Amino acid sequence: MTDTAQPKRGGKPFQSILEPHFDFIHQQRQRRKTWQEIADLLFTEKGIRVTYYAPYRFYRSKLKRAAKPHWESKAATAPPATVNPSAPTPQTTTTETDNPFQFNNLTI
Numbered sequence: 001m002t003d004t005a006q007p008k009r010g011g012k013p014f015q016s017i018l019e020p021h022f023d024f025i026h027q028q029r030q031r032r033k034t035w036q037e038i039a040d041l042l043f044t045e046k047g048i049r050v051t052y053y054a055p056y057r058f059y060r061s062k063l064k065r066a067a068k069p070h071w072e073s074k075a076a077t078a079p080p081a082t083v084n085p086s087a088p089t090p091q092t093t094t095t096e097t098d099n100p101f102q103f104n105n106l107t108i
Contacts, residue, residue, distance in 0.1 A: 018054065021046060021048070022059070025038055025042075025058070035055055039052040039054070
């Protein structure tokens, strides 16, 4: 009998073939190129054959991810809590007796 193959764990996460060309796509959009023209330019200049829909979906999802803050970076960049010296500090009051069971001068 042969050993059963162990499934691979982890591995390289998916990354779009268009990821290194985001700036190129962004520049073309700034120049008011259509998605079909961008797809054609990707093929002629970069050698990447895609439909016109691929750069559109990639670009839109990349902008959406950039607009949403990541939960780890948000916690790391949050400013530390500061103490306002002019704010009143909470005062603890002590009773005459230190009986923890005392309520409204009644002892239980």
